[in-house]
Amino acid sequence: MPEKRVVLKNCGIIDPEDIVSYIANDGFNALDKVLKEMAPAEVIEEINDSGLRGRGGAGFPTGLKWGFASKAEGDEKYVICNADEGEVGTFKDRYTLEGDPFTPIEAIAIASYAVGASKAYIYLRAEYHHLFDLLEGAIKQAGERGFLERSGFAVDIEIYEGAGAYICGEETALIESIEGKRGDSRPRPPFPPSEGLWGKPTIVSNLETLMNVPRIILEGAEWFSRMGTEQSKGTKVFSVSGDVGKPGVYELLMGSSLRELVEGLALAENTKMVQVGGASGRIVPYENMDTSLSFETVLGAGGVIVFNESRDVIEMVRKNAEFFEEESCGKCFPCREGTKRMSEILTRFSQGNGSKRELEFLEDLSETMMLTSLCGLGQAAPNSVVDTLKYYRGEYEARIQEARTPTVVVS
Amino acid sequence: MDRIVQEILAQHGKGGSLVTILKEVQDRCMYLSENAMTDVARSLGISAGEVYAVATFYSFLSPKPLGENTIRICRSTPCFLKNCETVVKTVERELGISVGETTGDGKFSLQLTNCIGACDMAPAMMINKRTHGNLTPDKIARILGEYK
Numbered sequence: 054m055p056e057k058r059v060v061l062k063n064c065g066i067i068d069p070e071d072i073v074s075y076i077a078n079d080g081f082n083a084l085d086k087v088l089k090e091m092a093p094a095e096v097i098e099e100i101n102d103s104g105l106r107g108r109g110g111a112g113f114p115t116g117l118k119w120g121f122a123s124k125a126e127g128d129e130k131y132v133i134c135n136a137d138e139g140e141v142g143t144f145k146d147r148y149t150l151e152g153d154p155f156t157p158i159e160a161i162a163i164a165s166y167a168v169g170a171s172k173a174y175i176y177l178r179a180e181y182h183h184l185f186d187l188l189e190g191a192i193k194q195a196g197e198r199g200f201l202e203r204s205g206f207a208v209d210i211e212i213y214e215g216a217g218a219y220i221c222g223e224e225t226a227l228i229e230s231i232e233g234k235r236g237d238s239r240p241r242p243p244f245p246p247s248e249g250l251w252g253k254p255t256i257v258s259n260l261e262t263l264m265n266v267p268r269i270i271l272e273g274a275e276w277f278s279r280m281g282t283e284q285s286k287g288t289k290v291f292s293v294s295g296d297v298g299k300p301g302v303y304e305l306l307m308g309s310s311l312r313e314l315v316e317g318l319a320l321a322e323n324t325k326m327v328q329v330g331g332a333s334g335r336i337v338p339y340e341n342m343d344t345s346l347s348f349e350t351v352l353g354a355g356g357v358i359v360f361n362e363s364r365d366v367i368e369m370v371r372k373n374a375e376f377f378e379e380e381s382c383g384k385c386f387p388c389r390e391g392t393k394r395m396s397e398i399l400t401r402f403s404q405g406n407g408s409k410r411e412l413e414f415l416e417d418l419s420e421t422m423m424l425t426s427l428c429g430l431g432q433a434a435p436n437s438v439v440d441t442l443k444y445y446r447g448e449y450e451a452r453i454q455e456a457r458t459p460t461v462v463v464s
Numbered sequence: 465m466d467r468i469v470q471e472i473l474a475q476h477g478k479g480g481s482l483v484t485i486l487k488e489v490q491d492r493c494m495y496l497s498e499n500a501m502t503d504v505a506r507s508l509g510i511s512a513g514e515v516y517a518v519a520t521f522y523s524f525l526s527p528k529p530l531g532e533n534t535i536r537i538c539r540s541t542p543c544f545l546k547n548c549e550t551v552v553k554t555v556e557r558e559l560g561i562s563v564g565e566t567t568g569d570g571k572f573s574l575q576l577t578n579c580i581g582a583c584d585m586a587p588a589m590m591i592n593k594r595t596h597g598n599l600t601p602d603k604i605a606r607i608l609g610e611y612k
Contacts, residue, residue: 147582180590217522218521231481235521236521296545300584379578380578
């Protein structure tokens with residue numbers, strides 16, 4: 054079976070409200086090992102050797118990021134755990150925190166030790182307010198037992214609750230938000246590991262990325278790098294929703310097939326297409342269902358939305374465009390204007406009022422946004438447009454007004 | 465200055481985070497009035513425009529008055545696939561208001577929202593800070609009853 058529990062190892066096993074059950078399941082053994090036996094540089098080397106890459110979608114090598122922050126000059130450094138999962142169709146972090154709020158804390162402590170940070174934040178999205186008390190209780194219990202302050206090492210972990218904005222999942226916007234400002238993306242360079250929160254070296258890591266850290270420390274980089282594909286090590290946690298019999302969270306070895314996930318586990322039938330990576334993700338048509346899930350192919354943050362044969366492709370793409378139009382922070386014009394025009398054009402197509410000229414313009418606009426937007430939001434917003442133009446071009450052409458026969462009915 | 469705003473500002477001091485202060489004002493006053501925003505700006509030594517820019521950026525902050533309970537129905541793709549339109553219609557019928565409005569008695573405001581991370585229990589909505597999933601017309605009526 055491709056299912057393998059690394060990140061979700063404790064979910065459903067431990068009592069999320071009681072640190073004793075976490076400790077009984079290897080809890081804080083990795084932090085213990087790090088503090089007793091490993092120098093910060095050795096921790097970074099171990100993470101580097103494991104091949105762990107960021108699970109938020111970008112796939113940046115985690116060890117490399119930590120290395121940059123550790124070498125950066127700064128009297129203060131910060132570690133931020135990104136639990137602002139706002140990507141459409143993604144709920145894995147919610148599920149993970151509901152079942153195991155302790156592993157992130159241990160991982161944050163290890164990361165802080167490795168890069169030399171004494172202050173860390175967990176950026177929790179406002180929509181997950183119900184997790185605030187559970188998480189705060191976990192931090193408190195860890196503190197009371199002395200896990201966050203010993204052998205000359207100390208870290209203060211604070212939960213920072215967002216106020217509702219998709220863009221704040223993007224690391225520079227997230228940093229602006231913790232500083233109390235609008236979540237507008239920053240131009241890069243400088244990158245956060247050299248100049249992040251309040252201008253200090255900062256690492257921002259996805260919750261799922263951090264969840265892997267204690268296991269890598271305990272089992273070793275080699276154990277971790279044996280799982281997965283050449284460029285995608287370990288497992289990935291997927292959130293599956295839409296037209297499936299069993300929506301939910303599934304953890305699979307990297308490189309598992311989309312068919313196994315969608316049909317084998319989530320029990321989808323009569324599938325037309327799948328969007329992997331949420332609203333900003335790629336479209337996989339049914340004939341490509343045997344594609345593997347990895348950084349080399351399709352992945353994103355692991356939000357998998359399944360569409361059955363009754364669904365209208367253009368309407369689904371229009372929903373995505375409407376989402377980005379609303380969530381664009383407005384700082385750079387390719388995204389601010391582009392998402393708006395894209396949404397308008399797709400609305401016309403979905404109503405059967407498209408034109409040949411606009412079909413070409415849609416391609417042009419997509420390319421411009423991908424090349425010139427300031428951050429990932431504008432760069433990835435056209436993904437579903439580009440993919441559906443490739444796989445379902447006929448559906449667009451059928452909505453071109455001049456080509457329409459009088460009897461076409463548009464739902 | 466409004467007593468509640470004064471209290472919140474005193475708690476945070478000059479170096480307080482603007483977003484955190486506005487969230488607290490929102491929680492306790494139900495919205496960010498012009499006066500409250502001006503007071504916050506003055507206290508932090510920034511322009512009223514900066515405060516307004518933040519107040520209008522985040523979906524959980526509102527410069528317009530909201531009711532005692534804010535309902536946010538998810539309209540993103542996974543909930544859309546599970547007929548969130550029916551949820552909207554049911555809530556509108558139960559409360560006698562449309563999206564963007566507040567009931568006459570000031571009890572409920574109704575909004576649409578983007579993905580709230582409850583796609584495994586679509587269709588879903590939030591009332592204040594609580595998420596309710598697997599919604600059906602009967603269940604919606606029951607849930608709303610709890611807040612009435």
